[in-house]
Amino acid sequence: MDTTVSPPNTVNARTLLLPYALTLVVAMGIVQAVIALTGGRITLLAIILTAVVALGIVVWLLANYRALTRVRFGVAVAHALAFVTVTTSFNAHAALRAFILGSGPEGFETVSRDLLATPWFGATLVMSAAWGIGLLIHLVGVVLGRGWED
Numbered sequence: 504m505d506t507t508v509s510p511p512n513t514v515n516a517r518t519l520l521l522p523y524a525l526t527l528v529v530a531m532g533i534v535q536a537v538i539a540l541t542g543g544r545i546t547l548l549a550i551i552l553t554a555v556v557a558l559g560i561v562v563w564l565l566a567n568y569r570a571l572t573r574v575r576f577g578v579a580v581a582h583a584l585a586f587v588t589v590t591t592s593f594n595a596h597a598a599l600r601a602f603i604l605g606s607g608p609e610g611f612e613t614v615s616r617d618l619l620a621t622p623w624f625g626a627t628l629v630m631s632a633a634w635g636i637g638l639l640i641h642l643v644g645v646v647l648g649r650g651w652e653d
Contacts, residue, residue, distance in 0.1 A: 514573040516580075523563060524584045530556045531592035543600055545622035553589070560585050575650035579642055586638050593626045 534552045538545060564571070564581060571577035600623070601614045618624060645652060 514570045514577070516574045516577065519567065519570055519574065519577070520580060520584065523567075523581065524588070527556070527560070527584060527588040530559065531588050535592050535596045538596060545626050550622075556589065572652055576645055578652050579645040579650075582638055582641055586634050590627075590631045590634060593623075594631065597623050597627045 534549060534556060537552060538549045541548065564578070567581075568578070571581055574580070597618060601618060604610065604617055605614045607613055618627070
């Protein structure tokens with residue numbers, strides 16, 4: 504017999520956020536696999552798949568917003584999980600790609616051209632910087648609210 508009493512409005516953060524995080528990891532793994540299988544280029548297909556992941560994030564946030572607001576820093580953690588998963592998948596892929604391309608005879612020139620003159624620039628530097636600024640603002644706001652967003 505369980506005699507512990509929990510407040511009626513508690514939400515298990517692990518039960519709520521762990522499946523979300525694991526789903527994001529799998530989804531971005533699929534996106535990165537598609538990019539690798541299509542020659543390592545960020546094509547329209549990769550952009551569409553990334554947009555589908557973004558739409559999935561929005562739908563999940565809307566469906567779980569009420570529960571997230573009952574977890575201290577819940578919405579901010581969901582935001583941070585999305586940021587880390589998506590940007591790390593692109594940055595790790597770009598780093599691995601740079602390492603492979605850099606091993607050739609004109610390595611530095613090839614890598615710099617590949618990262619700065621192709622869509623990899625937007626998928627790595629621009630997306631990380633823009634989304635990072637938004638996440639920073641969100642985190643500062645939630646800290647000022649002591650972890651609550653209502």
